[in-house]
Amino acid sequence: IFLLLPLFERRWCAISGNLGFMRGASSKCRWLGSDLIALFLRCPEVRLGFPVCIFLLSSSVNACVDVVLSGVKLLEALGLEPGDRKNHAVLNSRQDLKEAFAHFMEKGAAAERFFSDAESFHHIAQTASEYPGAQLYVGGNAALIGQKLATNPDLKILLCGPVGPKLHELLDDNVVVPPESMQERDEFHLILEYQAGEEWGQVRAPNANRFIFSHDLSNGALNMLEVFVSSLDEFQPDLVVLSGLHMMEGQSKEMRQRRLMEAVASISDIPTDIPIHLELASMTDQDFMSNIIHQQVFPLVNSIGLNEQELLFLTQSASGPHAALASWSGVPDVGVVSDILFWILKEHGKTAERASDLTRVHFHTLAYHILVTVDGYWGNQVAAVAAGARAAGTQACATETIDTSKVFLKAPLEFVTSQIEAPSKISLNPDEPVVHWHREGISFHFTPVLVCKDPVRTVGLGDAISAEGLLYSEVYPQ
Numbered sequence: 001i002f003l004l005l006p007l008f009e010r011r012w013c014a015i016s017g018n019l020g021f022m023r024g025a026s027s028k029c030r031w032l033g034s035d036l037i038a039l040f041l042r043c044p045e046v047r048l049g050f051p052v053c054i055f056l057l058s059s060s061v062n063a064c065v066d067v068v069l070s071g072v073k074l075l076e077a078l079g080l081e082p083g084d085r086k087n088h089a090v091l092n093s094r095q096d097l098k099e100a101f102a103h104f105m106e107k108g109a110a111a112e113r114f115f116s117d118a119e120s121f122h123h124i125a126q127t128a129s130e131y132p133g134a135q136l137y138v139g140g141n142a143a144l145i146g147q148k149l150a151t152n153p154d155l156k157i158l159l160c161g162p163v164g165p166k167l168h169e170l171l172d173d174n175v176v177v178p179p180e181s182m183q184e185r186d187e188f189h190l191i192l193e194y195q196a197g198e199e200w201g202q203v204r205a206p207n208a209n210r211f212i213f214s215h216d217l218s219n220g221a222l223n224m225l226e227v228f229v230s231s232l233d234e235f236q237p238d239l240v241v242l243s244g245l246h247m248m249e250g251q252s253k254e255m256r257q258r259r260l261m262e263a264v265a266s267i268s269d270i271p272t273d274i275p276i277h278l279e280l281a282s283m284t285d286q287d288f289m290s291n292i293i294h295q296q297v298f299p300l301v302n303s304i305g306l307n308e309q310e311l312l313f314l315t316q317s318a319s320g321p322h323a324a325l326a327s328w329s330g331v332p333d334v335g336v337v338s339d340i341l342f343w344i345l346k347e348h349g350k351t352a353e354r355a356s357d358l359t360r361v362h363f364h365t366l367a368y369h370i371l372v373t374v375d376g377y378w379g380n381q382v383a384a385v386a387a388g389a390r391a392a393g394t395q396a397c398a399t400e401t402i403d404t405s406k407v408f409l410k411a412p413l414e415f416v417t418s419q420i421e422a423p424s425k426i427s428l429n430p431d432e433p434v435v436h437w438h439r440e441g442i443s444f445h446f447t448p449v450l451v452c453k454d455p456v457r458t459v460g461l462g463d464a465i466s467a468e469g470l471l472y473s474e475v476y477p478q
Helices: 071-077 094-107 118-130 141-149 165-170 225-235 245-250 253-268 286-296 308-317 334-348 381-397 461-471
Strands: 008-015 021-023 029-031 041-048 055-060 064-070 111-115 135-139 155-160 188-194 209-214 239-243 276-279 303-307 360-364 368-374 407-409 414-416 425-427 435-439 442-448 450-452
Touching: 064 071, 064 118, 064 165, 071 094, 071 118, 071 188, 094 111, 094 118, 094 209, 111 118, 111 245, 118 188, 135 141, 135 165, 141 155, 141 239, 141 276, 141 461, 155 225, 225 253, 245 253, 245 286, 253 286, 276 461, 286 308, 303 308, 303 461, 308 334, 334 360, 334 368, 334 414, 334 442, 360 381, 360 461, 368 381, 381 442, 381 450, 381 461
Parallel strands: 055 155, 055 239, 064 188, 111 209, 239 276, 276 303, 303 360
Antiparallel strands: 008 041, 021 029, 064 135, 188 209, 360 368, 368 442, 407 450, 414 425, 435 442
């Protein structure tokens, strides 16, 4: 067995507490109070054994500096008043910005958009970076995954993306940047955060989340992709992580299609014995997503990571199951999510008849995570999905371990595994926090998340989750 991380020792730790809920007439569970929140869950505490080799990871292609601050306070600093709530595929003005921010804040949903006006964006970015309390972090899905994994001393990361002086300063020492990736100016992404219950005009956020926007031309054109692929021969990675396709939506349709074809050609040059993980992000162009799914990128990668917004957009773009669902209402239904995940691997994953390498999907939403794999290709997924859930709780709360006083359980205590097929009904067992079921050669691993009550930072959680899931996964040689 080829291990993404060569040796582990698993030890389970108990998080003790009281489990309290009552059943109403609708058979739904309701919590009685914070003192009875479900905390009797177990999480994997994984200690690394002596590695037999250094784990190398190549991460491409998007990297930037994240400017993180309160979304409401930035909009107020810009003199923008609350008003209409409207989704915009591309932000062309400050008016579009405030409408899109309010739209997603009301839903408590993460989103990312391109801001088309360079001059206006740079003025907003300057205001944001100078705002008291604004913080600068490593940004970009690829860079965030690499930065998360680089905290392990046994890992060496190659990051190919547009790296400016500030980003280079922020990167971990274990992250190697090729000289060709260095540039004089940083690409800035603005991360507008909001807290659960925060209000702006008539909008009240149901949970904490963030809205991201940028005028990022380097990442949008995948400028570093060729540098990345040419570096692989020398670096000899054990795993490749790709991201940044969503940034291409800021390009013209012709430019986007041409660059995507060039990206596909470059990805095809990666040796087939190196697993490739693709991290998706918020997108708005269904035709572009359909191309990625059907004929472009999905068949070339082994694994993808995505959240509930990206999952729903994916099935809508490709006319998959539950495509008529306009949006999620509250916690995404596990049966609906499972149907879509099953369809991804059954219709677009690897089979004896289909020339596709896709065998794994890591889904994460606020309340729970599901790791889905085609049988025979991946191992250790119980630890992988649980480690991802643990990372969500610790990173959001900025704690080394799960602090039971700072988290709560939002996952359903009972659910069905499908809304299409004859489903199994599952009740969560505190003694077995990872639930497993099987469907036509595809395995599902589900775990609830201990959700941070007052998150310190919401951006990058999905990347941290995917990073941990990959770290604790095994890839079987074929």
